[in-house]
Amino acid sequence: MSDEASSPDSTPRAVDTPRYLIILSTVLAVALIIAVITAAKITVDRKVYAPMAMGPVDAPEASSQVCADFVDRLPGDLGRFRAVELREPAPSGAAGYRDSSGAELSVRCGVNVPDQYTVLSPVFSAGEVRWTAVSDATPGSDLRTWYAVGGSPAVAVTTSADVGGALGAVGSALSSIYDANSPAKPAPYPLSDAPVAGGSDGSGGETDSPACRKFLDSLPTALGSWRLVHTSTGSGRLSDQAKFGSLPEDVSRSALDKAPSGSATYLADDREPVVIRCGLAIPKSYAPGAQLTQVDDVPWFSDPSLSRGSTMGHWYALGHEQIVGLAMPQSAGDEVIASVTSAISSSLKKTEKQPAPAQQ
Structure with missing residues (x-):
């Protein structure tokens, strides 16, 4: 074997990549991933938290100053629900929220308490406000509305999702500005007003x-x-x-x-x-x-x-x-x-x- 063949200088040598290039490529890859995730989140958020449409309801006090003050006091987050804009024409005295799944929650001030709120209705406290709940009777609907009945004006919170801590947050915004001396009056006992055979005063x-x-x-x-x-x-x-x-x-x-x-x-x-x-x-x-x-x-x-x-x-x-x-x-x-x-x-x-x- 010749000296030239056995010479150490003839062995192939690996080329070392500069360390800064490795770090730079890693940083760029991570930045690209973050940018993709951020862009995807922004796109999803724009769809999930898009403006909410709210139709008209029977709310005679919705345009009052106390309802305007109440809406201004509502926080940006109600539990897991985030405030979203309302589509025009936006009703007075109202606010809209969505959670990360897209479930909607509406808050309306100055509404009429429905007649299914009777002396038999369960009433409970949340956020220092008294509430009663009513389920939508429409077949296939899972909407549920909570009415603040402990004062004036009455406020309605409606959602098909678990309301969670939203009621407490709404109650806290309402409790300091509404009139607790003017609670909603419950309707009479069911059938108590029905005419009685052989009696003229609803009894006997x-x-x-x-x-x-x-x-x-x-x-x-x-x-x-x-x-x-x-x-x-x-x-x-x-x-x-x-x-x-x-x-x-x-x-x-x-x-x-x-x-x-x-x-x-x-x-x-x-x-x-x-x-x-x-x-x-x-x-x-x-x-x-x-x-x-x-x-x-x-x-x-x-x-x-x-x-x-x-x-x-x-x-x-x-x-x-x-x-x-x-x-x-x-x-x-x-x-x-x-x-x-x-x-x-x-x-x-x-x-x-x-x-x-x-x-x-």
């Missing part, structure tokens, strides 16, 4: 008849999710409360003292009540030839004259010796009316006499 009459007492005794202790918590007769006798289920949270038993004669009250957690009353007169909205819904042997008349914003349906069972009224959420389904129909069939005699329309 047929509600205290033996037939109605028999009917009330035949009612089940539960109607689906609703539990029987109270019954009363025209004589003022109250049923043994010990055999009934406990009241839902935030419902005061003193509210049951306002129950009308001849009635049974069913309550469920986070649901509007079911109230049944026996011995009623035919409602004013009934007329001969009115459309009736037959359930087994009981024809039911649905009173179309619902109050503002109400999600309660008022039904009247005809064709038996006593007219039975049923106030229930429209979302209650067939189970409630089927169970009440069964109690009517088993306790009240049928009659062929058609009810005469009420005097106008």
Whole structure:
């Protein structure tokens, strides 16, 4: 072997990359990744937190100065919800929020409290403000609205998502500027204003008849999710409360003292009540030839004259010796009316006499 072949100088030598170039390329790669992630986040945020559209609602005090002050006091974040702009035409006294999933939350000031807020409605505190909740009765809707009812003006917070700490934050913004001496007045006990057969003052009459007492005794202790918590007769006798289920949270038993004669009250957690009353007169909205819904042997008349914003349906069972009224959420389904129909069939005699329309 020659000396030239064995010489160390003939061995291939690796070329070392300068250290600063390695560092520079790493920094540029990281910067590029950060730029891509940032651009993607900005694009997503622009879509998620885009301006919100809010339609008109019944809010007679929305343009008041106190509502303007309230909206100005609202924080940029309500829990996980972030404030977003409102699309034009933006309503007065309103603010919109979205969370990272795109779920919307609206805040409206100066609204009317709906008539489903009654003496039976659960009321709770958040952010030093008293609230009650109402679910949207539209089929397929999961919207829920919380109304501040402890003062004036009334404020509504609506979302289909978990409201979380948003109510407390809204309440804190509201508590120092609203009039706590002017709380919203709850609507009367369901069916307490219904005309009574044989009575002119909403009490007594047929509600205290033996037939109605028999009917009330035949009612089940539960109607689906609703539990029987109270019954009363025209004589003022109250049923043994010990055999009934406990009241839902935030419902005061003193509210049951306002129950009308001849009635049974069913309550469920986070649901509007079911109230049944026996011995009623035919409602004013009934007329001969009115459309009736037959359930087994009981024809039911649905009173179309619902109050503002109400999600309660008022039904009247005809064709038996006593007219039975049923106030229930429209979302209650067939189970409630089927169970009440069964109690009517088993306790009240049928009659062929058609009810005469009420005097106008």
